[in-house]
Amino acid sequence: MTFGAPIPGTPVFDGDAAVKGYALNKMCFSFNAKENRDAFLQNEEAYCDKYRLSDEQKQAIKSRNVLQLIAAGGNVYYLAKFAGIFGLNVQDIGAQQTGMSIDDFKAYLVSQGK
Amino acid sequence: MTFGAPIPGTPVFDGDAAVKGYALNKMCFSFNAKENRDAFLQNEEAYCDKYRLSDEQKQAIKSRNVLQLIAAGGNVYYLAKFAGIFGLNVQDIGAQQTGMSIDDFKAYLVSQGK
């Protein structure tokens, strides 16, 4: 039982990822609520400890690096709520993951409509 | 779409009951936690108000009457947690619903094994 051949550059959030990322995703799910976003901003480390993040996950949170967060088991639907704390939208995180500037990433999106 | 012909003396917890009983069952579900059982015992009316029980449901809670609680939309799996607050088990609530004494109800259970 597997999803099939890996698709380059494309994470698949399967059972292994879910097991690995549970604490991280649970924390990110909590960011639906403003009081939790505020609590995170007030004391980031304490908040990560409360959700029992692994060292890899804490490091990934500290880095704000989406690819690292995914490698640590993060699911993009929940990670988007983490990004939201910093006012980052899906173009911002797209640019970060692809290594493009934001303008280049937006131009890339437009180019695919031609 | 229905469950079928009514079976005498046998409630069926279907969608209609679920809609009617939601607040009541939600309150009873909260009784899994000791602090909620204690809060109920401390101020029963305030606790019922917090869960927005209907007047019929409040009355049924006040009466401790299981048939009334079921008529008000209660589901026995959740109501059992309400009964638990008073140390009542399924023989106690069986006796109450059938109008038997507890000894008679227990004897009835035994008689069905003959």
Add this chain to the structure above:
Amino acid sequence: MARIIGGLTTSHVPSIGKAIAQKEQESPYWKPFFDAFKPAHEWLAREKPDVAVVIYNDHGLNNFLDKMPTFAIGAAAEYHNADEGWGIPVLKPFRGHPKLSWHIIESLVADEFDITMCQEVLVDHAFTLPMALMYPGNIDWPVATVPVMLNSVQHPLPTARRCYKLGQAIGRAIDSFPEDIKVVLLGTGGLSHQLDGKRAGFINKPFDLWCMDKMRNDPEALARLSNHEIVEKAGSQGVELMTWIAMRAAMTGRVKELHATYHVPISNTGGAVMLFENNPQPHAIAAE
């Protein structure tokens, strides 16, 4: 008997909510997408449906990994929107239709669909924004609603085939609802997009146009796609196509396309809108 009068499929992205709040509907970036709904507005004003059955995917507002349903259906009297963490205005509550919800749930469970039944649902942007696009101007929602959620978060996802069958079963269930109401179907999601990984930003216009063509002429072809094929061709969030497939399969009558728009990009997504009319089959008319 209830009657499915038609259906609308649309992309959803949170930034639509911001565009509405900031009144950017006429900006060069947003105009092509918002304009796509004008034919729907005319059609809705004329047809006046009573209930919208909204097939969508939750993005982590209502459902978490502790208890992730494959298929979940709301059966509440009211549904609330809530903060999703991105500062989009929270929209007004939506009326439910518990009787229709329970009728659909009973019919589906009898048909061997293993539904998660929900008496509370926080509806997210994938539900609220298509409603706001259909009924603009912050008016009181003129329809009751039934939310139907398909898992798009946690693999294994339901197969396209299973979503197609779910749609067919929903269609049968609505057709057999005894009240004389008009139902509009919504399918919200897709088309191609990918938010995560080094392939983030991937959009596949040829595949999207192929999907739209199949929606018109050969929806069964969509049911034959594997999940791997969909992720490969439509991106990891392109799996939201499942909502389109289920909605299309739920139209049980003769289906006529009234409108279609495709515009890239809206946010990171292939922005697509299709509007279909559904005319009951002769046998369905006979059964009324």
Add this chain to the structure above:
Amino acid sequence: MARIIGGLTTSHVPSIGKAIAQKEQESPYWKPFFDAFKPAHEWLAREKPDVAVVIYNDHGLNNFLDKMPTFAIGAAAEYHNADEGWGIPVLKPFRGHPKLSWHIIESLVADEFDITMCQEVLVDHAFTLPMALMYPGNIDWPVATVPVMLNSVQHPLPTARRCYKLGQAIGRAIDSFPEDIKVVLLGTGGLSHQLDGKRAGFINKPFDLWCMDKMRNDPEALARLSNHEIVEKAGSQGVELMTWIAMRAAMTGRVKELHATYHVPISNTGGAVMLFENNPQPHAIAAE
């Protein structure tokens, strides 16, 4: 390859927990029920399964009506028991087997079962007490576990036929798990009982004995029961029979009965225990 070595079905009632806590196993009331597990103890000591797949119904500890799954499967590393409101001692946590859980979930979803996938489950007395009956003496649990929950609370309940098919699909999934482990199945619930309404206290010994006979010789017959028939004949909580049906259907090999006990009452319930051995079919052996 994984191998299903057999299965045990048993009634569960909260008062078993009290009887264990108060060491009443030898009392006249409880002895016939607790004695029924002695053959299971010998069998388990000899066969030493690695994992128990526990098919049961939650009674409102883990699942509420806000989000009530038809079929839910745990996929966590550990499962905790908790206060259910009746003062039964909370039992020690149970080890999970996430790999087997996810394998079963993937297989079932591919087979068009619409599973709710759970990375946290509070396991209730229907899970914990059968484990305590199988492994008495407050020892460290010698098996990992996979919880499988069937909805018995909110109608529409899954049909007996659907539960039978679910069991078959679970059996196929376990048979195809690549690790060399031994799996024991548990089905916990029933038999006849009714807690609510004026018919409370209803037990149907002839029907229970018929069910036990069909478990032995003709499990398909159980799959032909309608839910209405089950409620009528087994009482409103007699629907927990579904857990027996699913567990029996999951035994994919040649099944041999090792033991059966029926004793009325335990609490309000027809107290039944059955132990089966499962010998892989020739083709299953060939596939190993």
